[in-house]
Every structure is written in C-alpha cells, then in structure tokens.
Amino acid sequence: MRKRTAAIRGHEWRDEYGSPIPPVYLTAIFEQIGEARKSDRGLDLKYAREENPTVRAFERAVAKVEGGGDALAFNSGMAAISALAIYLLASGDGLLTTKEAYGATLRLFGELSNKYGIKLRKVFPDTEAVVEALKEKPKVLFVETITNPTLRVLDMPEVLKAAKDVGAIAVVDNTFATPALFNPMAHGADYVVHSATKYIAGHNDVVGGVVVTKEVDSGLWTYRAMLGGIMQPFEAFLCARGLKTMHLRVKEQSASALAVAEFLAEHSKVREVIYPGLPTHPHYDVARKLFGGSYGGVVSFRVKGGRAEVEKFLSSLKLITPSPSLGGAETIATYPILSAASPIPPEDREELGITEDLIRLSVGLEDVEDIIEDLDHALRSIG
Numbered sequence: 504m505r506k507r508t509a510a511i512r513g514h515e516w517r518d519e520y521g522s523p524i525p526p527v528y529l530t531a532i533f534e535q536i537g538e539a540r541k542s543d544r545g546l547d548l549k550y551a552r553e554e555n556p557t558v559r560a561f562e563r564a565v566a567k568v569e570g571g572g573d574a575l576a577f578n579s580g581m582a583a584i585s586a587l588a589i590y591l592l593a594s595g596d597g598l599l600t601t602k603e604a605y606g607a608t609l610r611l612f613g614e615l616s617n618k619y620g621i622k623l624r625k626v627f628p629d630t631e632a633v634v635e636a637l638k639e640k641p642k643v644l645f646v647e648t649i650t651n652p653t654l655r656v657l658d659m660p661e662v663l664k665a666a667k668d669v670g671a672i673a674v675v676d677n678t679f680a681t682p683a684l685f686n687p688m689a690h691g692a693d694y695v696v697h698s699a700t701k702y703i704a705g706h707n708d709v710v711g712g713v714v715v716t717k718e719v720d721s722g723l724w725t726y727r728a729m730l731g732g733i734m735q736p737f738e739a740f741l742c743a744r745g746l747k748t749m750h751l752r753v754k755e756q757s758a759s760a761l762a763v764a765e766f767l768a769e770h771s772k773v774r775e776v777i778y779p780g781l782p783t784h785p786h787y788d789v790a791r792k793l794f795g796g797s798y799g800g801v802v803s804f805r806v807k808g809g810r811a812e813v814e815k816f817l818s819s820l821k822l823i824t825p826s827p828s829l830g831g832a833e834t835i836a837t838y839p840i841l842s843a844a845s846p847i848p849p850e851d852r853e854e855l856g857i858t859e860d861l862i863r864l865s866v867g868l869e870d871v872e873d874i875i876e877d878l879d880h881a882l883r884s885i886g
C-alpha cells in the first residue's frame with residue numbers, strides 16, 4: 504500500500520456493520536475472564552491505558568505512512584518523546600542531540616542528564632558536527648529532520664548511516680518535515696517521533712504524539728502502559744481523520760510557504776528570510792535532495808528592529824494568529840525566544856541565530872494572497 508493510500512485506508516478497519524471508518528471507542532475497560540484478550544498487535548487489551556481500538560486504528564495507519572512496522576500513539580508529542588527516552592536510556596548512557604531542537608525536548612534531556620546521570624552532548628545542528636560527535640558512540644542519537652526555528656536540514660541519510668556504523672539507536676523527530684516529505688525509517692532510523700498535534704492532525708484542535716517503531720516493540724508498549732501516556736480515543740479519531748488529508752495539506756502549505764518566503768525576501772522591513780526552499784538557505788541542496796521539491800509549511804524571518812518591532816508586528820496582525828504551535832489550517836506567527844526556543848541557553852541561541860528579531864510563521868491553508876496581505880500590513884505598521 505502506497506503512503507497516500509495508507510493515510511486513508513491504512514487503519515484496516517472492518518466491522519460487522521461494514522463501516523470503513525473506525526468509531527470512537529469510549530470505554531476504559533474490556534472484558535477479561537481468564538487471560539487478557541489480545542489486540543491485533545498481540546498485546547493485552549484489557550484496560551484502555553494499554554490499548555484502545557480507535558487508537559490502534561490510527562496507529563496502524565500512521566505506522567504505514569511513516570514506513571514503520573508499528574506505532575504507539577501518545578497524548579502529546581512530549582509524552583511520546585519522554586516515554587521513548589525513559590525506555591531507551593539508563594544512567595551513564597550517552598545521548599547525542601543538537602543545540603537547536605524543540606525546547607521542551609531539550610529541557611527533558613537536561614533533566615535526564617542532571618537527575619538521572621544520562622551523558623548528554625549537544626552539538627551544532629549540521630551534518631558534519633553530528634557525524635563527528637557520533638564517533639563518541641552515544642547509546643542514542645536524537646535529531647530533528649528540520650530544526651526549529653532556524654529550519655536547518657541535516658543530511659539525514661548520511662547521519663543515519665553514521666549512527667548505524669557506531670551502533671547508536673537513531674531517533675528522528677520528523678514533525679516539521681512530515682511523512683509527506685520524508686520517511687527517516689527508509690534511511691535507517693530506529694524510531695520516528697511526531698507531535699501529531701502539528702501536520703498529522705493538521706487542524707490546531709488536538710494535542711497528540713506518535714512513536715513509530717520498526718516492528719512491534721513490546722518493551723515500549725509496556726513503558727507507555729506504565730507511564731500512562733496513551734492517546735485518548737476521540738483524539739485518535741481526530742488524528743486519523745487529519746492524517747487522511749496530510750499529503751494534500753502539506754503540499755499546499757509548502758507551495759504557500761514558498762510564495763510567502765519569496766514575498767518576505769523582497770520586503771523593505773525584513774532583514775532576512777530563512778526557508779529551506781530558497782536557494783539562499785545554507786541547506787537548500789540537501790532539502791531539495793531529500794524532500795522531492797516541497798519544503799514544508801514553516802518560514803522564519805528577521806524583521807528590521809528588535810523585540811519592540813516584533814511585538815508591534817504581532818499585535819498588528821488581523822488574520823494570522825500570534826501563538827506557538829504549527830502545522831494546522833490556520834496561519835500562526837510565533838515569537839521563538841518567548842516560546843519553543845526559550846529553554847535553549849542564551850549562548851546557544853546567539854550561536855544559532857535565535858535572536859530578538861526572529862519570527863516563525865506556520866503557513867496555513869487560507870488563500871495565500873490573504874496571508875501575504877496581512878503580513879504586508881503588519882510589517883508596514885513597524886515604524
């Protein structure tokens with residue numbers, strides 16, 4: 504089954520009524536007389552902290568879309584990442600990641616290092632630095648396909664090959680690139696994580712997370728049941744519904760994002776535009792090689808000025824919502840230093856270029872002319 508078909512049919516739902524849509528199973532309990540009933544994955548289905556048929560249907564679909572053998576859904580992206588990190592790492596293990604990554608992920612890794620003795624190393628987010636640091640043979644490598652907010656693109660096939668050569672477990676956060684643009688497992692990733700809140704669900708109306716695995720990982724399944732972070736059935740229904748249109752949305756959002764990036768690049772109030780689809784981006788060639796001509800829906804840019812000008816810009820927007828998050832139908836403008844990037848230490852922010860003038864846009868599905876008009880109007884309001 505191809506990816507686009509899997510997004511729609513991959514849940515393989517069959518029921519006695521002939522409905523092709525998985526229903527919302529609102530139950531906390533399942534009958535158990537002797538041994539627990541088993542779900543199609545072969546693990547217990549006796550209590551909804553372990554499995555739920557609606558959640559299971561979403562997991563079957565998202566696993567196929569990412570090219571994995573199985574998936575586990577969680578009640579947020581961070582629930583997915585924290586369960587996986589706690590499952591994979593023990594005191595004394597090495598964890599390699601990049602200085603630029605989602606803020607709460609970095610905060611979690613910092614806590615694991617300070618409180619539980621994980622040896623954390625953070626390097627500059629480029630292919631050479633990650634490949635070099637892998638020579639220290641960390642137990643786990645955790646990288647993002649497109650980093651947030653300066654949208655760097657690692658040469659993931661090269662990084663994953665280097666991880667394999669040293670026996671590191673490779674975890675890729677594929678939230679920004681989405682399975683529509685790139686499938687890390689096809690290049691050797693061991694686990695792929697997502698904030699399903701973003702492009703998978705796609706409508707800014709649900710929080711969820713996913714870990715895609717190569718095969719059924721009963722150890723991780725046990726950790727999810729133990730830590731209690733399973734996705735809830737109505738959220739799974741929304742995520743499964745969102746997944747069906749993900750490919751279309753990402754294609755459209757990528758096209759609009761490119762148009763927005765080109766518009767911003769010419770604007771007199773804009774100092775710099777950062778978008779992997781612009782030839783001026785340092786990783787444009789890698790992005791072109793990996794993503795097949797679309798570059799995602801997120802564009803970052805620097806205004807001429809600082810915090811006062813950014814706040815003026817954000818407060819002048821009429822259509823676009825100033826808010827954290829990304830990946831939904833509504834265009835969102837985010838101020839990274841006060842949201843996702845706030846846990847990144849100031850010296851790293853300086854090195855990465857996460858400065859006071861930086862704004863991140865998640866381009867939505869509105870008419871791109873309306874998005875551009877709103878940006879133009881808000882930029883003109885800057886003195």
Ligand SMILES: Cc1ncc(COP(=O)(O)O)c(C=O)c1O
Binds near residue numbers: 607676698828
């Ligand atoms: C790249 C990335 N990973 C993980 C997360 C965490 O996901 P959630 O907010 O669903 O917990 C986010 C959230 O913004 C993110 O951008």
